[in-house]
Amino acid sequence: MPRKIRVLVAKPGLDGHDRGAKVVANALKDAGMEVIYTGLHQTPEMIAESAVQEDVDVVGLSILSGAHMTMFPRVMQLLREKGAEHIIVFGGGIVPVEDVKKLEDSGVSKIFGPGTDTRDIVKYINSVFSE
């Protein structure tokens, strides 16, 4: 049996809005993935460390405080420094359109905005790993 896709759902930064992160965590779990949730108020260092320790395939970042332009690129940089650039990183939250492009340029594979159907996230992750 192939190994289940392992996902770390993480909340970088200081905001406490965890509804989206938890809904996505539940949806990925129901779709057969193994999900680890970090809890709130994580630094990029803590997230990169957990991602490597837990040997995940995917990291999902959720942030609603507007600090995404600081937090997301730093997570990407730390993962690269740890030799973990194979980990797919996606994100969600209140991210203005013009930031989406910049984040995707920094290595974040996809940003899912408000109103995203969780099945689209599942489909996306599965498609990456079926390639």
Add this chain to the structure above:
Amino acid sequence: MSSKKSYGPSKKKYEEEYSKLSLQDIDFTTVSGAPVRKLADPADIEDLDYVEELGFPGQYPYTRGVYPTMYRGRFWTMRQFAGFGTASDTNERYHYLLDHGQTGLSVAFDMPTIMGYDSDHKRSEGEVGRCGVAIDSLRDMEILFDGIDLSGITTSMTINAPASILLAFYLSAGGKKGISFDRMGGTIQNDILKEYIAQKSWIFPPEPSLRLITDILAFCSDHVPRWNTISISGYHIREAGSTAVQELAFTLADGFAYVEAGIVAGLDVDRFAPRLSFFFNAHLDFFEEIAKYRAARRIWAKRMKEKYGAKDERSLLLRFHTQTAGCTLTAQQPENNIVRTAFQGLSAVLGGTQSLHTNSMDETLALPSEKAVKIALRTQQIIAHETGVINTADPLAGSYFVEALTRDMEEEAEKYFKKIDEFGGVVKAIEEGFFQKEIGKAAYEYQKAVEAKRKIIVGLNEFQMEGEKIDIPLLRIDHAVEESQCKALQKMRKERDNDKAARELDLLSKAARGTDNLMVNIIDCAKCYCTEGEIIETLKKVFGEYQEPLFY
């Protein structure tokens, strides 16, 4: 009732006819997933005792409203929540809102301020001024209210774990302009229980957090009598995904817990209860929301009188602020949000709110632009001046449906109170993750209902526009805000009397180890420009930090 005799046969005929007809394939439930009766009729409220259950407006149990005159006396306070960038950026927005007819102020703080970090702390990087205004010390508070008369306006501050400190900054800012504490009015949210439950912006563990709260209750009842000391909040519980009944029940349960904490701390209930206020969400299910507000007033009044022995009538009044539901807004076709918000605002007014924030259409995309916030404010003004709903108090009273729904919600809330008691109270239930799990479950159920199209959201899962281009102006926060805020903070630290600041922090630390009222020390710290971060660090060393139990 002259037609009483024919009621039975008429109803029977109606039921027969109804059952023969075909219905649309729609889920006839509220947005909370609660089934709705197809029709309410006199039988639903046959035993309703008007005086016992409803009362006239301004009369126990206040189901029909807390004041006899309601909106004929005065409109609700139109209070738009605003804050971004530096204190001077936000000061400019406040002047804009006041110039356009807003009648109260409401401060949104950035995440570092909410979590007790100074702007130049490592954890603040990227967050300064982003989702609210950055306030580090009394200096920023002075700038925030520059040109605004703090004795002539009331200010609400959405601040919880560090509420004592921001209140101290505010009072000191007014004090420096010669306004005595008893002439300043406003609200601090100061509702830490719902932070553990839903909003998740905590600092200290529950016990010292509750001590800070009871210190504030005692201090304000003596020195700041016009201050609303806790705004017991269902808003965030609902936004985190709860149902309407959960919002109602968990919020009131938190309220009871504060009352009990005050009583345990030795305060007479009538000394602090009149200054407790509430903060509810206005979601989309119109009647469910109205019933929620009416049930809330009735439950609170009854409990305060019967269980906590309040004698002062003001202790029985559930006064509340309402904010329309941010979580119902869509990033798709954002102009539709104006319409959603208008219906939500109307439900709050029909439910008898004392104050209202209407969301801006662009809030799923960014902080509100000036244009968007102006439309939101205009929405309230249209409700107040054009729709005519202000002319009569509690216009939906006596409606078979609304009265039956109000009763249903009260009953369902009582079931939750029992459950919470079985846990041993709110704090114990938080530690067991009860609320967090209930809310998480409801949020996920709702998401699944939307994805299965059992719930339709216009523009999101139906009536979509392919290739839609969002075409509304958005507010951008420049990264330069963080740099300038940090520079100003560092300059202030150099200029103040550092020996004095250190002495006051030391006194605060000693007081925290004892049992004296900490507000006095915190105000002393504020006055000599100790920063929020310094005060929090001092208290953290004594109180420790809260660790979240993990559930999803």
